[in-house]
Amino acid sequence: MPNSQQLINIRSGLGLGILILASAAWGIDPMPPFDDPSLESSYQELINEVRCLVCQNQTIADSNAPLASDLRREIHQMIGNGASRPEIVEFLVARYGDFVLYRPPFHSKTWLLWGAPIILLTLGFLVFARILKSRMGQPLSEDEIAL
Amino acid sequence: MMWRYLIPISVFLVLSAFFVKGLSLNPRYVPSPLLGKPAPEFELPRLKDPNLSLGSVDLEGQVTLLNVWATWCVGCRQEHGFLVELSQENNVPIYGLNWKDDRNTALDWLSTLGDPYIGSAFDELGEVAIDWGVYGAPETFLLASDGTVLYKHIAPLTRDIWTSEFLPRIISECGSIPCPIANN
Numbered sequence: 558m559p560n561s562q563q564l565i566n567i568r569s570g571l572g573l574g575i576l577i578l579a580s581a582a583w584g585i586d587p588m589p590p591f592d593d594p595s596l597e598s599s600y601q602e603l604i605n606e607v608r609c610l611v612c613q614n615q616t617i618a619d620s621n622a623p624l625a626s627d628l629r630r631e632i633h634q635m636i637g638n639g640a641s642r643p644e645i646v647e648f649l650v651a652r653y654g655d656f657v658l659y660r661p662p663f664h665s666k667t668w669l670l671w672g673a674p675i676i677l678l679t680l681g682f683l684v685f686a687r688i689l690k691s692r693m694g695q696p697l698s699e700d701e702i703a704l
Numbered sequence: 705m706m707w708r709y710l711i712p713i714s715v716f717l718v719l720s721a722f723f724v725k726g727l728s729l730n731p732r733y734v735p736s737p738l739l740g741k742p743a744p745e746f747e748l749p750r751l752k753d754p755n756l757s758l759g760s761v762d763l764e765g766q767v768t769l770l771n772v773w774a775t776w777c778v779g780c781r782q783e784h785g786f787l788v789e790l791s792q793e794n795n796v797p798i799y800g801l802n803w804k805d806d807r808n809t810a811l812d813w814l815s816t817l818g819d820p821y822i823g824s825a826f827d828e829l830g831e832v833a834i835d836w837g838v839y840g841a842p843e844t845f846l847l848a849s850d851g852t853v854l855y856k857h858i859a860p861l862t863r864d865i866w867t868s869e870f871l872p873r874i875i876s877e878c879g880s881i882p883c884p885i886a887n888n
Contacts, residue, residue, distance in 0.1 A: 610734060610839035610840070611839055611840060613731065613732070623804055623830065624830070624838075624839055627804075627829070627830040627831070627833075627834060628834065631831070631834055650737065651737060652737070652738075652834060652835060652836070652837035653734065653737070653837050653839065654734060654735060654736070654737045654837075656734050
């Protein structure tokens with residue numbers, strides 16, 4: 558049973574922990590949430606898929622670069638004005654190119670990017686099948702017979 | 705059984721070729737989708753006189769540079785001396801887009817370091833910069849007299865880059881330096 562002093566320590570520790578966790582939220586200046594939850598979710602979805610070109614491995618939702626905050630404001634405004642997702646994506650790509658999207662569209666320049674996993678997987682299966690085949694004809698070794 | 709060794713070696717060589725190429729690429733350079741397209745229209749208050757505007761109308765009819773700058777941008781300070789030199793050569797009119805800056809600080813900067821710009825547009829909120837796909841100042845756009853974006857340089861402008869990238873494009877656009885003023 559912890560005594561009262563220990564309880565206070567535990568409580569202040571918890572409080573401090575919560576404060577430290579909350580500080581992560583201070584990095585990003587949030588836009589006021591939409592009243593309509595479907596607008597809010599499409600806003601959140603979009604800002605989590607748009608790359609911040611200043612800090613390239615972050616989305617604009619994660620980044621506190623001034624440009625990211627400008628783009629959040631712009632997207633927020635567009636959604637508020639009733640722009641659809643494809644319209645906003647087109648707006649961004651026209652200005653910053655496909656690189657701004659974490660999920661780039663499939664076209665002549667990105668087919669290898671999208672196709673590479675399938676190509677490599679097929680290649681892997683082919684090699685695997687070949688190795689299996691070449692081993693099938695071999696007689697069992699003494700160890701394997703012992704099993 | 706030579707092929708057994710050839711396969712891993714060739715895979716290794718192909719991978720190495722990709723890596724070596726990758727090392728010489730600059731990941732911060734993102735090609736602008738605006739190249740060869742009409743420059744985005746804009747109209748903003750002027751930095752020096754907020755009552756006057758500066759916009760696409762002012763740039764049309766001549767080959768121009770639009771330089772995106774800010775006082776918080778280290779690279780802008782680095783290139784500023786060259787911009788001042790360039791403006792004294794009177795080859796190409798230089799316009800500025802002052803990006804997300806403080807007006808007084810920006811005015812101070814120009815009076816201390818020299819003002820190479822015919823005029824600077826004051827984009828406090830960065831809205832015009834978004835239209836132009838600006839992501840890292842300094843950026844310098846080369847614009848044709850009909851407003852087409854001929855070239856975009858992202859990084860401090862230097863004499864070398866000016867000679868190798870800008871001059872040939874200006875010459876092929878107007879046939880001579882300085883560009884003859886178009887008669888509209």
